[in-house]
Amino acid sequence: MMVSIHAAVGVSTSLLFYKKVDTEPNKIKPYITPLLLNVALHGMFDLIPHSHLIPAIPDIIIALLIPALLILFVKKKYLILILTCYLGSVLPDVLDLGVFRVLGFGAFRMFPWHFIGVYNFLNAIYTDQFINVLFDVLAVLVCFVLLFWKRKDVQLMLRGE
Numbered sequence: 001m002m003v004s005i006h007a008a009v010g011v012s013t014s015l016l017f018y019k020k021v022d023t024e025p026n027k028i029k030p031y032i033t034p035l036l037l038n039v040a041l042h043g044m045f046d047l048i049p050h051s052h053l054i055p056a057i058p059d060i061i062i063a064l065l066i067p068a069l070l071i072l073f074v075k076k077k078y079l080i081l082i083l084t085c086y087l088g089s090v091l092p093d094v095l096d097l098g099v100f101r102v103l104g105f106g107a108f109r110m111f112p113w114h115f116i117g118v119y120n121f122l123n124a125i126y127t128d129q130f131i132n133v134l135f136d137v138l139a140v141l142v143c144f145v146l147l148f149w150k151r152k153d154v155q156l157m158l159r160g161e
């Protein structure tokens with residue numbers, strides 16, 4: 001799946017965890033579950049049908065703009081949580097498709113859903129581009145539904161409240 005969609009899903013999940021930051025400030029514990037959940041969600045979203053509708057560079061730029069905007073608009077005390085969720089959501093791609101390639105590890109992949117065999121298998125069964133794009137749209141829709149459902153929490157997390 002496109003890294004920008006992983007990033008959008010990741011930052012949206014912070015709405016499910018931000019109260020823990022309020023109740024357990026200055027502790028690492030509230031950040032572990034969001035990090036691991038987002039790595040797992042990345043895997044799930046890579047395993048369902050998905051497209052690569054946007055080319056890699058604009059996709060990466062959008063994925064980088066999301067945390068940049070959040071840094072501007074979110075209260076400081078929630079930033080580490082949001083960036084943790086974001087990190088978990090993009091980490092598998094950053095490592096497998098970025099760091100390991102740059103370091104010359106070739107086809108080495110750390111995360112099973114990125115293994116070449118899995119990738120080729122999924123490419124062979126997800127051939128309907130309409131369905132693939134539909135799942136991308138649904139993933140973004142889930143983010144918007146979460147943002148709308150938790151809109152009061154969104155307001156609490158934003159600066160100026």
Ligand SMILES: [Zn+2]
Nearest residue numbers: 001046092093
């Ligand atoms: Zn991935």
